[in-house]
Amino acid sequence: MRTRFTERFGVELPIVQGGLAYLAHSELCAAVSKAGGLGQLTAATMGSPEVLREEIRKVRALTDRPFAINFAIGHRDLSDFIRVTIEERVEIISVTGGNPEPLFAAFRDHPVLKMVLVAGARQAQKAEALGADAVIAVGFEGGGHIGRDDIGTMVLVPRVVESVHIPVLASGGIVDGRGLAAALALGADGVEMGTRFVATAECRAHPAYKQALVEAKESDTVVIERTLGRPGRALRNTWTENILQAEARGATLEELLPMISGQANTRAALEGRLEEGFVWAGQGVGLIRDIPTVEELLRRMVEEATAALRGSLERLEAR
Numbered sequence: 001m002r003t004r005f006t007e008r009f010g011v012e013l014p015i016v017q018g019g020l021a022y023l024a025h026s027e028l029c030a031a032v033s034k035a036g037g038l039g040q041l042t043a044a045t046m047g048s049p050e051v052l053r054e055e056i057r058k059v060r061a062l063t064d065r066p067f068a069i070n071f072a073i074g075h076r077d078l079s080d081f082i083r084v085t086i087e088e089r090v091e092i093i094s095v096t097g098g099n100p101e102p103l104f105a106a107f108r109d110h111p112v113l114k115m116v117l118v119a120g121a122r123q124a125q126k127a128e129a130l131g132a133d134a135v136i137a138v139g140f141e142g143g144g145h146i147g148r149d150d151i152g153t154m155v156l157v158p159r160v161v162e163s164v165h166i167p168v169l170a171s172g173g174i175v176d177g178r179g180l181a182a183a184l185a186l187g188a189d190g191v192e193m194g195t196r197f198v199a200t201a202e203c204r205a206h207p208a209y210k211q212a213l214v215e216a217k218e219s220d221t222v223v224i225e226r227t228l229g230r231p232g233r234a235l236r237n238t239w240t241e242n243i244l245q246a247e248a249r250g251a252t253l254e255e256l257l258p259m260i261s262g263q264a265n266t267r268a269a270l271e272g273r274l275e276e277g278f279v280w281a282g283q284g285v286g287l288i289r290d291i292p293t294v295e296e297l298l299r300r301m302v303e304e305a306t307a308a309l310r311g312s313l314e315r316l317e318a319r
Contacts, residue, residue, distance in 0.1 A: 001013055001014055001302060001305070003167070003184075003189040003190055004167040004189045005134060005167040005169065005189035005190040006189075006190070008113070008133060008134065008167060009038060009066060009092060009113055009133075009134070010066050011033075011036060011037060011038050011065070011066055012036035012037075013035070013036040013037045013190075013298060013301075013302065014169070014180075014184075014189055014190025014191065015032075015036075015037035015038070015180070015190060015191055015192075015193065015298060015301065016037060016038045016040070016068075016115075016136070016169055016190065016191070016192040016193070017029065017032040017037060017038065017039045017040050017192075017193065017194075017197045018040070018070075018144070018171070018192055018193060018194030018197065019040055019042040019070035019072060019094065019096055019194070020040075020042060020194055020197065020198065020203075021042060021044070021045045021072065021144070021262070021265065021280070022042075022045045022262070022265065022266050022269055022270060023042075023198060023203055023204055023205050023269065024039075024040050024041055024042040024070060025041065025055055025204055026041065026055045026056075026058035026059045026062065027062075027202045027203075027204065028197060028200070028202045028203045028204065028294070029041050029055075029059050029067050030058070030059045030062035030063045030067070031200075031202040031293070031294035031295070032067075032197070032294050032298075033059070033063050033065040033066060033067045034062065034063045034065060034294075034295070035294050035295045035297075035298040035299075036065075036298060037294075037298055038066060038067065038068060038092070039059070039067045039068070040067065040068045040069065040070045040094060041055050041056065041059065041067070041068075041069050041070065042069075042070040042072065043069055043070065043071050043072075043078060043081040043082075043085070044070075044071065044072040044075040044076060044078065044081075045072075045075070045262065046081070049080040049081050049083065049084045050084070052069075052081055052084050052085070053084045053087075053088060056069075056084070056085075056088045056090060057088070066091065066092055067090075067092065068090070068092035068093055068094050068115070069081075069085045069090050069092070069093050069094070070093070070094045070095075070096065071093060071094070071095050071096070071103055072096050072097045073095065073096065073097040073098030073099070073100075073103065074097050074098050075097075078103070079106070082103070082106045082107070086107070086110045090112070091112055091113060092112060092113045092114075092115070093107065093112050093113070093114055093115070094114070094115040094116070094117065094136070095114070095115070095116050095117070096116075096117040096145075097117075097145065100114070100116050100127060100130060100132070101130050104130055104131055113133045113134075114131060114132045114133050114134075115132065115133065115134045115135065115136055115169070116130075116132045116134075116135050116136070117135075117136045117138055117171070117192075118135050118136065118137055118138070118160065119137070119138055119139075119146060119147020119148070119149065119151065119156070120147060120149060120151065120156070120159075120160075121159045121160055121162075121163040122163075123135075124137065124160045124163055124164045124168070125163055125164060127164075128164045128165065128166050132166060133166060133167070134166055134167040134168070134169060134189070135160060135164060135166065135167075135168055135169070136168075136169040136170075136171050136192045137153070137156050137157050137160040137161075137168055137169070137170055137171060137172075137188070138153075138156075138171040138172045138192075139151060139152045139153025139154070139155075139156045139157070139170075139171065139172030139173060140152050140153070140156075140172065141153055141172040141173030141233075141282055141283040141284065142171055142172030142173065142194065142195075142233060142282045143194050143195040143221070143232075143233050143234070143280040143281045143282030143284075144194060144232055144233065144280040144282075145225075145230055145231065145232040146172070146223070146231055146232065146233055147231075148229065148231060152172075153170060153171070153172040153173055153174070154182075154186070156172075157170045157183060157186040157187065157188050158186050158187055161186065161187035161188060162187070167189035167190070168187070168188050168189055169183075169188060169189065169190045169191055169192045170182075170183035170186065170188040170190075170191050170192070171191065171192040171193070171194070172282060173282055173283050173284045174191045174192075174193055174196070174284060175193060175195065175196040175282075175284035175285075175287045175288055176196075176287055176300070176301060176304055177300065177301040177302065177303060177304020177305035177306075177307070177308060178304055178305070178308050179191065179284070179287075180301055180304070180305040181304070181305040181306075181308035181309045181312075182308075184305070184309070185309075185312075194280070194282065195213065195280070195281050195282040195284055195285060195288070196284060196288060196297070197294070197297075198210065198213060198281075199213045199214060199288050199290075199291050200291060200292060200293065200294050200297055201291060201292065201293045201294070202293065202294050204270070205269055205270070205279075206268075206269065206270055206271060206272035207272065208272035208274055209268065209269050209272060209274065209279050210291050211291075212235060212274060212279070213235070213281060213285050213288050214288055214289060214290065214291065216235060216281065216285040216286070216288075217285070217286050218283045218284075218285065218286025218287075219286075220235060220236045220281075220285060220286075221233050221234065221235055221236060221281050221282065221283055221285065222234060222236045222240050222241075222244060224240055224243045224244060224247070224260065224278070225243075225247075225256075225260060226247065227247045227250075227251075227256075228253060228256065228260075232280065233280065233281065233282055233283070234278045234279060234280050234281060235274075235278070235279050235280075235281040235285070237274060237275055237278065238275050239259070239264070239268070239275060239276065239277055239278050240278050242259065243256065243259050243260060243278070246259065260278075263277075264276075264277040264278055265277055265278060265279065265280075
């Protein structure tokens, strides 16, 4: 499947694995890249810069195909993680959660391909002006942190496509080949998926988290952290209901922090204690029905997308 994105980033398939806090490690990243997509390691939730270095080297031991480092802004000082990325000569980065300009500046003398996650056309235009090589347009349906304006993927993607000249990836609620076909029909050059890659054999998420995604319906997610100005979509459970109740009471950041901390996330995501924390999940959970290997998932998506696009043409011709 050749698009502007695959040609620019040197991959076979226009499918990118999301940053996935605490989950985007070498096994998953390498599996996605080996299968033809673009895998990512997420720097912000690695234990240390040296852990990131180890993970980079593990990926390279598993595959010689391209992969990226994701930098989520606002969680911690990333300067040492940037240094390791430069020293290890990683060729692709992505930026989420804030203004990418300072981070881009750190790579000024070290050429890398740059992707930026955006939730609006103006953000996409700014990213392009700063030198981004692609933008990822994440709609309201997505898991994890989303835009503040509640714009759905169906509207956001074509708005971004018509606003920039660089490749656009669609994200938010996409979990299968039908979503990939729809994204291409909207003018995108590929897709980024987060939630769907959690429910794969290679992801380090706890089996209870994966099974919860399989069993969830599209109505089983909620948006938390709105009152903090950084809304994020998570799987509905007692913990997230308590967060929403606290926000409704006007809880301060200090009061909310123990409930929305990384520790609360990892208790559920890595340890499987689902009622003692929260996990991120998009509305696409309603379409997740199994836990395949990454290779099987991507092969299936290509087949489904091809069938969906051909079927659409056949239905038009039948008229």
